[in-house]
Amino acid sequence: MNNVMRRSLWTALPVVGALIVIVVLLLLLQQFTAVEAGPVEVLEAFWKSISSRGDLSLRKIANVIEFWIPLVLVSMGLVVTFRAGLWNIGIEGQMIFGGIFATGVAFFRFSDSPLVMIPLVIGAAMLGGALWALLVGILKTKFGVNEIFGGVALNAIASQITLQLIAGPWRPAGSDKAQYSASIPDASRLPGISTDFDVSLLAIIIAVVAIVAVVLALNGTRWGLNLKATGRNARSALLLGVPVTATSLGALMLCGALAGVAGAHRIIFTEGQVAGQFTGGIGFIGLLVVLLVGMRGAWVPFVALLFTIILNAGTQLQFINLDSSLTGVLQGMLVLLVMLFSGLRDRWQLSQSRKVKVTAPQPEGAD
Amino acid sequence: MDDQLLNILRTLVLSATPLTIAAIGETITERAGVINLSLDGSLALSAVTGFGVAVFTGSPELGILAAMVAGALVALIIALASIELRLDQVAIGFVLTLLMADLAEFVGVPVAGQRVQGVPYWPLPILSDIPIVGRIFFDHNALVYISYLLVIGTWFWLFRTRAGQAHRAIGERPESAYARGTRVNLQRYAYTLAGGALVGMAGAAYSLSVRVGWTTPPSMLGDGWIALAIVIFGGWHPARVMLGAYLFAGLKAVAGAIQSTDLAIPVTLLNTLPWVLMITTLLLVSSGGVERLLRIFPKQMQYRLRTILRSDPPRALGTRFDER
Incomplete structure (x- = not known):
């Protein structure tokens, strides 16, 4: 107790x-x-941002959840890459590429039925994010380029590609210079639950599945163990027979796929079109979330909510x-x-335990 | 030489200055075994600090000084966190990158768009009269000349003095340096702070020399990462680091020149070039490409060339050292 x-x-x-x-x-x-x-x-402003006239407002809480979904998705992905010892700063670019692939498929309009389009769009988003993440991974494992620098550069390149697409093929009909793309066709947009609670049910389900799946996979599977071994000490993991390169690339691609869905959510639900900085910096906030929770993935939903x-x-x-x-x-x-503060705490605890050792007389030859 | 080309080269030198100063600062820090990853945020914070102080006092010199203090303070957080609190340098550095960029934006609101006199133009007396070279290199302000002195000074310090040898030792083999009586962590504080102060000076060079002013988002956003990559590309050697800074500034100058012509190359494509160059240069120095290149040369030359082209990081980079 x-x-x-x-x-x-x-x-x-x-x-x-x-x-x-x-x-x-x-x-x-x-x-x-x-x-x-x-x-x-x-503090009052914080309260006002989720309430109206002194009561919690469903409409405003829906706004919060709308941000929470992509943040949870990227954070769960980042928990995986952190476990593998990777600094996936390229997460923003992976969100962007997920969004780009999703938009590309949405504009292709294979069908007018959401039942066909939505799975295609989300699948494309996962593919786009995973491929962009794979690029970071190949640069690191094959060419020795640190994933931090590869990631930062690929983020910038991805964001320039978005601008080029908005200015070119995706520009709204009849406009010369556009800040936003044309609107996403209705068939590829996620519907909200209701006008008062404008949140996509499908997106919530995906986010919850991602939380549960990642937590379970990390703590209860051989793959999770491989990730941990790779992250702790890649060289000894390799000697123990862990496929280090494949594990790292897999972690990055999984993270990229989740980030891709997060990026697509910003476009096919929140904005309905593509803007220059459509990720809203959520990838970087995800990195902060994961730095705060460390390896405890189960904490992500709560910290992300904060x-x-x-x-x-x-x-x-x-x-x-x-x-x-x-x-x-x-x-x-x-x-x-x-x-x-946690550094301070650890240091204080260490000095306490040392004091105990010094004051307690050691019997001779005990070592 | 025609005037337009001369002007492009002159702008190149001016815009390479902050990158050079920042990358030299980071070289000093990393040679001592500490990574200051916060450059992208530190540059923004020190730029706005320098500009703000210059606006309020009317003195660009005080602005530079304040910017250096700001840069050193951020570096102090990293030094304290890694040496005293045993925290991961990369983690702390990354948080500071984001935090300082946002902080710069927040404190910059009142001074955004204001005007102030930048670092005064000061052509060096005799040197600036040399044809062509004088105009390109010695027809600037004091910060530009300081960047030259920094490169030479840092090289001399690191490779020609005893203290510089100890400096390199605490980044390579802190145990041996400690056994020889070097106070490793005290010196790491000193070099991290000195490097941070230079990063601060680089920030001021953006807001008080290259383009006087402060806007949101700031013009130097992303350059911090490029400076960090330049240190790797430069193999932690001041001269090569300077070369890297000029390479990137040159690319920017060329892109700017293309933009002002009628060539139908999209701006977005030009904007990706520095990042493509960043990946390419890192690829070259990290993937063993240099080793393969060296094998072409005769054996006797290989050793000398290797010391010049060497790109291994300081062995103890990013690790902490317990003195006891």
Whole structure:
């Protein structure tokens, strides 16, 4: 009992510490700069972003879930790549390519029936994301290019390709220079559950399946074990007969496929067309989520929910004259501080255990 | 030489300056065994800090100084987190990349679009009168000349001084350096901070020299990653790092020149070029291509060439060292 309480206290400590620092920073901002809003107003903005007239608003919660779905998808993918010891910063590009493939198929219009189109579009999204991720993987395993740099470069290239497609083949009929593509045909769009709760049921199901499947696969299969071995020490894993290259490439492609669906969701549900930066930075937020939860994939849905609420409060913050970039600052600050505080905690625990060793006299020859 | 080409080359040198300074800063840090991955965010934060301070004080010099402090502070977080708290340098660096870019955008709101005098134009007295070369290299502002001095100074420090030898040792074999009496972690703090301060100076070079001003999204977005790749391409050697920075700036200058002609090459294609070059250069130095190239040369030359073309990272890069 005592042990359980102490353990949960130790887990909560970094989060509490991080929150205290953020509150102090907001107070300082309010005191010494032209910013009028303080922590109370910021908290109020958060509440307002999910409620209307003092009650939780179904419509606004639907907005949060709309962001939550792609964030969960990329985060579950990133849990897999992190387990394999890979820094998949290329996740944004994988989202983009999923979106590009999905849009390509949607504009092809094989059929006017959603029953035909939606599976095709989602399948294409998975393929697009997986292929773009495979590129990162091949650069790393075959040519020794670190996945961080390969990923960053491929992100930038993917986003330029999107701009080119919007300006060229996908431009709306009759326009010369477009910021958005033409609208996605209805047959390829995901329907919402209702006008009051505008969330795609199919997307929720896919997200939940992804959570369960990844958690189970990581903890209960040989594949999960291979991933872990590759991530811990690739060289010894290879000596033990783990197919390290195949495992790494597989992890990246799975992550890419999930990211592809996330990217497609942004287009065939949220936006209904392709914009220049349609991913909304969700891939990078996914990396923050996974840095926070570490290897515990089961925590992803909850942390992702917290992050989507922060992200979604961006528009509310503008009403109290705070730039919406504050949401990114809050998310980054939260992750940084939690990491720093857990580092502090570990160090303190280590020094405590050392003290015990020093004070307890060691019987001679015990070693 | 016609004027247009001369102007392109002159702009090339000016726009290579921040990349050179940032990459030299990162070289200093990584030679000590520490990775400062936060460059893309640090550059943005220090650029806005430098610009903001210049706006409020009217002094670009104070702006540069403030930017250097900002860059050093970000580096301090990385040093503290990795040395004292034993956290992963890459993880902390990545979080700082995102956080600092957002922070820059947030604090930059009041100064966005304002005007201020940048680093004053200062052609070097005699040198700038040399035909062609003078106009290209010595007809700029002080930051550009500082970047030349930094490359030479860093090379001399690393390869011609005792202290520089110890500097390299803590990045290669910290145990041996420690056994010889070097205070590994103290020195790592010093080099991480020095490198961070230079990254800060590079940030100021963007907002107070290359293109004076601050916009959202900032103009240097993505250059931090390119600077990090240049350090790898440059094999952690100041001269090659400078070469890399000029290669990337040259590509940008050519792309800019093409854009102003009537050639029907889409802008998006030109924008992908630096990233294609980044992958290509990393591919070249990482995949053993250099080794294969070396085998063409006679045996006696191979050793010398290898020291010049070497691209192995410092052996202890990204690891931590426990002094006890």
